Amino acid sequence: MALLETPINPYISTLSKTIDDLVWWDLQEPARAYLGISSIGEPCARKLWLSFRWFSFEDFDGRMLRLFRRGHREEETIVSDLRTAGVKISHVLDDQLTFDFGSHVMGHPDGLITEGVPEAPKTEHIAEFKTHNDASFRELKAKGVKEAKPMHWIQMQCGMLGATRYFGHQVDRALYVAVNKNDDELYTERVRLDEEAAENAIQRGQRIATGDYIPPGISQRPDWWQCRCCRFHDFCHKEGKKDRLLPEINCRTCAHFTAAKDGKCYCEMFGHSEIPVEAQRKEHYCHVFHPDMVGWPYVERLGTKDSVAYSIDQLSEDTVLNGADGYSSREIKVAIEGGATSAAGIERLSEEDTELTF
Ligand code: SF4
Ligand code: SF4
Numbered sequence: 482m483a484l485l486e487t488p489i490n491p492y493i494s495t496l497s498k499t500i501d502d503l504v505w506w507d508l509q510e511p512a513r514a515y516l517g518i519s520s521i522g523e524p525c526a527r528k529l530w531l532s533f534r535w536f537s538f539e540d541f542d543g544r545m546l547r548l549f550r551r552g553h554r555e556e557e558t559i560v561s562d563l564r565t566a567g568v569k570i571s572h573v574l575d576d577q578l579t580f581d582f583g584s585h586v587m588g589h590p591d592g593l594i595t596e597g598v599p600e601a602p603k604t605e606h607i608a609e610f611k612t613h614n615d616a617s618f619r620e621l622k623a624k625g626v627k628e629a630k631p632m633h634w635i636q637m638q639c640g641m642l643g644a645t646r647y648f649g650h651q652v653d654r655a656l657y658v659a660v661n662k663n664d665d666e667l668y669t670e671r672v673r674l675d676e677e678a679a680e681n682a683i684q685r686g687q688r689i690a691t692g693d694y695i696p697p698g699i700s701q702r703p704d705w706w707q708c709r710c711c712r713f714h715d716f717c718h719k720e721g722k723k724d725r726l727l728p729e730i731n732c733r734t735c736a737h738f739t740a741a742k743d744g745k746c747y748c749e750m751f752g753h754s755e756i757p758v759e760a761q762r763k764e765h766y767c768h769v770f771h772p773d774m775v776g777w778p779y780v781e782r783l784g785t786k787d788s789v790a791y792s793i794d795q796l797s798e799d800t801v802l803n804g805a806d807g808y809s810s811r812e813i814k815v816a817i818e819g820g821a822t823s824a825a826g827i828e829r830l831s832e833e834d835t836e837l838t839f
Contacts, residue, residue, distance in 0.1 A: 500543065501542060501543030501544050501547070502543060503543070504543045504546060504547055505542065505543040505546060508543070508546035508547070508549070508550060509546070511762065512532075512535050512538055512762075514585075514758045514761070515533075515585045515586065515587045515690075516529060516533050516585055516586050516587070516686045516689065516690045517587060517588055517589075518580070518582075518586070518587070518588030518635070518636050518639035518640065518643070518682075518683075518686075519588065519632070519636050520532070520632070521586065521588075521632075521635060521636070521639060521682050521683070521685070521686040522631055522632035522633075522634070522635030522636065522682060523632060524699055524707065525698055525699035525707060525711070526685070526689050526696035526697070526698075526699075527695060527696050527697060527698040527699070527713070527717070528698075528699075528711055528713060529686070529689045529690075530689050530690075530692060530695055530696055531695070531713050531716070531774075533585070533689065533690050533733070533740070534728075534733040534734060534738075534771070534774075535728075535729055535731050535733040535734060535761075535762075536713065536716070536728040536729065536734060536774060537712065537713075537728065537729055538729060539712060551612075552612045555610065555612050555660060556573070556574060556591060556610050557574060559610045559658050559660065560573045560574065560592065562667075563594075563597075563608075563658070566597070567597045568594055568596070568597035568598060569594065569595045569596040569597050570592045570593065570594045570595070570608060571592065571593050571595060572590075572592050572593045573591065573592040573608075577589040577590070577591070577592070578590060578593065578643075578644070578647065580639075580640070580643025580644070580646070580647055581744070582639070582643065582683050582686075582687070583687065583742070583743075583744055584686075584687035584690055584691050584742045584743075584744060585686075585687070585690035585691065585740055585744055586683055586686040586687050586690060588636070588639055588640060588643055590607045590608060590609060590637075590640040590643070590644065591608045591609050591610045592607075592608035592610075593605065593606075593607060593608065593644065593652075594606040594607075594608050594656055598654075598656055598671065600671060601654065601671070604654050605644075605652050605654065606652075606654045606655055606656040606671070607637060607640040607641050607644055607652060607654070607655040607656070608655070608656050608658065609633065609636060609637050609640065609655060609656070609657050609658070610658045610659075610660075611630070611633060611657070611658075611659050611660075612659070612660050612662050613659055613660065613661055613662065614661075614662055614663065615661060615662075615663040615664075617629075617630075618659060618661040618662075618663070618666065618668065621659055621668055622668055625670060626657050626659075626670050626672060627672070633657065634672065635678065635679075635682050637655035637657060637672050638655075638672075638674065638675055638678050638679035638682060639679050639682055639683060640655060641653055641654070641655055641672075641674040641679065642674070642676065642679035642680065642683065645674075651674075652674075653673060653674035654671055654672070654673060654674070655671070655672040655674075656669060656670075656671055656672075657669065657670045657671075657672055687742070690740050691740050691741065691742050693739065694773055695773035695774070698717050701718075703717075703718035703719075724775065724776030724777055724793070724817075725776075725817060725818070726776070727770065727774075727775060727810075727813070727814045727817060727818070728770065728771075728774045728775075730764045730768050730810045730811060730814065731761060731762055731763065731764060731768075732746070732748065732756050732760065732761035732762075732763075732765070732768070733746075733761055734768075734770065734771055734774055735748075735765075735767075735768045735769060735770070735771060735810075736769045736770065736771045736772060736789055737749045737750035737751075737767075737769065738756075738761075738771070739753075746758075746761060750767055750787065751767075764810075764811065766809055767787075767804075767805065768809070768810040768811075769787075769788060769789045769803045769804040769810060770789065770791075770803055770810055770813070772789060772791070775791060777791035777792055777793050777801075778791065778792045779791060779792075780792050780800055783800055783802070784802075785802070785804070785805075785806045787804045787805035787806060788802045788803060788804030788805055788806040788807045789802070789803050789804055790802050790803075790807075791803065793822075793823060793824055793827075794822065794823050794824075799823045799824045799825070800824060801813065801824040801827055808827060812827065813827060
């Protein structure tokens with residue numbers, strides 16, 4: 482008997498796909514220009530550095546972006562429910578506080594509770610709201626936020642420290658409000674300030690953001706659990722293939738970029754001039770790949786004032802010059818992604834493909 486084709490449901494509409502395709506344009510957000518306190522508890526310093534330096538951008542589809550939007554909208558509901566329960570809360574939603582810790586570390590707590598938490602009605606609390614899937618929510622209930630969600634705990638520590646500095650008086654409590662997306666169950670926990678943990682986290686974030694060189698990764702094992710789901714996995718662990726993977730071309734992946742301790746970003750190629758954030762996002766012809774972001778060894782003796790030399794093929798000592806005296810970063814990226822494996826290959830592809838030249 483011939484296999485029957487799976488019948489197509491005539492009632493299924495393509496509208497959901499259309500929505501996902503279109504909301505993608507509306508909900509896309511540019512990469513953050515600072516290290517946020519929501520990510521600062523990330524255990525891998527390399528992951529934080531590569532994110533801050535815009536090595537690559539997270540490519541969320543329309544469905545994921547709608548999911549994030551739902552999480553943001555939950556904040557409105559939680560604030561309303563807290564107020565119903567007699568909690569006085571300010572600086573919420575579009576009126577959030579901004580705590581600038583300096584050296585590119587910043588954060589925005591979800592709100593400031595001034596009164597009404599039953600266990601301490603007159604005590605100020607930083608508010609932090611999170612939605613969880615069922616498994617994560619159950620773990621949270623079983624272990625508490627510090628053990629189950631250490632990054633959220635660090636975020637609140639930094640929030641309390643930021644509020645203390647901002648208001649000039651001690652804000653040493655936070656209220657964590659978690660919602661189970663599965664059944665709307667709520668979990669609330671009060672967290673006490675651990676000033677040392679907060680200071681350490683902020684200083685670590687500042688060191689990572691202002692670091693000129695890539696920090697070590699959390700593991701050299703490709704199957705390490707934190708690496709397996711990391712978006713930089715191919716860069717860190719694809720031995721023999723990572724020289725095929727070049728970063729996005731923007732100021733932050735350039736060898737001439739400096740993120741300074743004064744919270745500004747400078748271009749060393751143009752006399753330590755400040756680069757506004759929007760200019761950093763653009764692709765400039767003067768870009769040269771940061772040596773730590775390519776899989777090829779840097780050959781110092783062959784570089785020039787405006788160009789960096791890489792040994793693209795270590796066996797033949799084939800070198801490629803990236804910059805004003807050699808190939809632009811775009812030419813190299815397109816040629817490498819097009820299959821070039823040597824300087825000669827880049828030369829050939831750049832001659833063949835007019836798209837490679839500006
Ligand atoms: S793959 Fe692992 S080592 Fe590399 S950035 Fe990600 S977590 Fe860190
Ligand atoms: S050299 Fe060009 S790409 Fe590099 S940091 Fe300066 S302006 Fe940006």
